[in-house]
Amino acid sequence: MIHRAISNKLLQIDALDGLRGLAALIVVFSHTSNFNMFFVPSLNFRGIGKSGVFLFFLLSSFLLTRQIITTSNKIFTLEFMLNYWQRRFFRIYPLYTFYLLLALVTTWASVKYYGISYGQPFNLDLHGLFNELILTESRGIEWSIAVEFKFYFVLPFLAGIFLVIKKKGLIACSAVYICLILLSQWISPQSESLLNDTRLTPYLPIFITGVFVAFLQEALQDKEWFPTFCQYLGYIGLAVVIIMTPTVYSLITSPVKGDYFHRDFILYAAAWSLVMLASVNHDGLIKKALSAKPLRTLGALSFSIYLLHPIFLAAALYYNMSSFTGAWFVLLTSLAAAYLTFRFIEQPTSRLKFSGDNRKLARS
Template structure:
C-alpha cells in the first residue's frame, strides 16, 4: 500500500520536525512544530497494529500454527532487533570512550548507556531516548496474535458481538491505565493500548469494506472522514491550536490524548487505503514513500545529529536542514547495508551460510 508507506515516512518526518523545533531550530521561518512528535509516534503504533493485523486476520483460526508464528516472529525480530542492538551498542561504546579517554561522564551517543542498561533495553524493560517506543511496540507484538484470534472468533458471532468486544477492550484499557495518568515516554505497553486496539479495529473494518463492495454513500463517508482527520490533526498542532484559541498552550498539551489522535489518524488511514483521492495521492508521493522505507533508521538516528549539531552553534535553519540531510544519509546506508538485507533473511531447516551470504548480496 503506497499510501501507507508514505504515511510511515510522514510519521518519521513529524518526529524529526518536532525534535528539531524543540531545540529552537526550524526548517522555515515560523515553522515551529514543537510538540507534534507524539502524534508521529502514535501514527507509527497505529500503522503497525493495522498492517500486522491484516495478514493475521486472513489466517483465521490458523494463527497459532507453526508456519504462521515462525514467519510472524522472524519478520518482527529481524526487522527490529539487529539494528536496535547496534544502536544500543553505539551508546555503550561511546559512553566508555568518553569516560575512559576524554574524562566526560554522563554522556554518550545517542545517550549514556551502561552494559546493565544495555541488557535492560534488550529485555524491553527500559527505553532511553526514542527507545521507549521500541519497547512499547515490541511488547505489543506478543499479544497481537492473541487479540486477533479473539477477534476472529468474535466476528463469527456477528457484528454486535464484535463491536462489543472492541468497546470492552477500550473501556478496560482506560480503567486499568487511564490516558490521563500516562507518564511521558513510558516504556510500558498498557498506557498505549487504546492506540493499538483502534489499529486492530480499523484493520477489521478495512477488510470488511473490501469484502462487502461498499456503495457510493459509504465511500463518500470514508472520503470526508479522511478530511476530518486531516483537519483534526492540524488543529492539534500546538502552534495552530494556540493561534485558534488565543492561548499559548504548552508543547505537551495533547501528549496524553492517545484516543483522539488515534481516531483522527484512523480516518486518514481508512481514506488513504480505500479512496482514490487527494489524501491517497498525497501520501503516495515518492519522497514520502522514500522516507517510509527509511523510517526506522531515520527515527533512531536523527537525535544523534540533533545532539551533535546543536553543539556547533550554527544558524538555526542550517542546523535543522543538516540534521535532516545527515539523518537521511545515515538511514539510507543503514537500510541498504543492514535493515533491508536482514529483513529478507529467514531461518528454516535449509538455512545455511550460502543463503545468509546471498541475503547480503555477497554471492550471486
C-alpha cells in the same frame, strides 16, 4: 525500488508507506522545533512528536492485523508463530542492537580519550545495554520500541478475539472494540500515563484501534459507498490532527504547552485512523499525496530516521548552528545515515529467517 524493498508485496499499500514516512517527518520536525530549529522561520512544530509515534503504533497494528486476517486459519499454529516472531525480531533487533552498540562504544571512547561521558545517542554501559536489550530500560526515543515489541506478544490474541467475533457481524466487533477500549482505560487510564512510558498498557487504545480498523476495512472494503465516505472522514481526521498541533491550537484558543495533547491516545488513534482509511480506500488528494515517491522512500527509511536523528540533533546543538541551518542539517544528515543503515542493516537482515528443522539462519 527502495520504498518496496522490505514490504510485504501482497499487502503493501503505497499510501501507507507514505504515511509512515510522514510519521518520521513529524517526529523530526517536532524535535528540531523543541530546540528552536525551524525549517521555515517561525514554523513551530513543537509538541507533535507524539502524534508521529502514535501513528507508527497505529500503522503497525493495522498492517500486522491485515496479515493475520489473510492467514486466519493458521494464527495459532507453530508455523505461523515461528514466522511471525522471526519477522518481528529481524525487523526490530538488528538496527536496534546497532543503535545500542553505537551508544556503548561512543560512551567508552569518550571516557577513554576525553575523560568525559559523551555517548551518542546517549551514555550507555554494559548493564544498561542488557536492560535495553530486554526492554526493561529506556534512555531516549527507543522507549517506543519497548512498547511496540510488547504489543507483538498481545496482537495474536487480540486478533484472535476479533476473528471469532467477526462471524457475528460488524456490530458485534464494534461492541467488542468499545468494551476493550473501556477495559484499557480501567486498567491504565490515559490521563495517568507517564512521559515516554515504556509500559504497553497506556497505549493499548491505539493498538486496539488499529486491530479494529483492519477488521472494519475487511468488512466494508467492497461496499460501493465506502471509498467516498472514507474521503470525507479522511479530511475530518486530517483537520483534527492539524488542530491538535499545539501551535495551531494556541492560535484558536489560548496558549497551551507542547505536551498538551500527549496523553490523548484515543483521540489521536481515531483521527489518524480516519486519515489511514482515506489513504487506503479513496483515490483522492490524501491518497495521492501520501503515495508520492519521496514520502514512500521516507517510509522505508522511517525506522532508521527515527532512531538516528537525535545524534545529528545533538551535533547541531554542540556546534551551535543557527535555527535554519540546524534544522536542515539534522534532516539531511539523518536521511543520509538512514539510507546507509537501511541498505546495510535493515534490508539484509529483514530477509533472514530460521529455516526448516535445523533452525539455522537462512535467506528467505
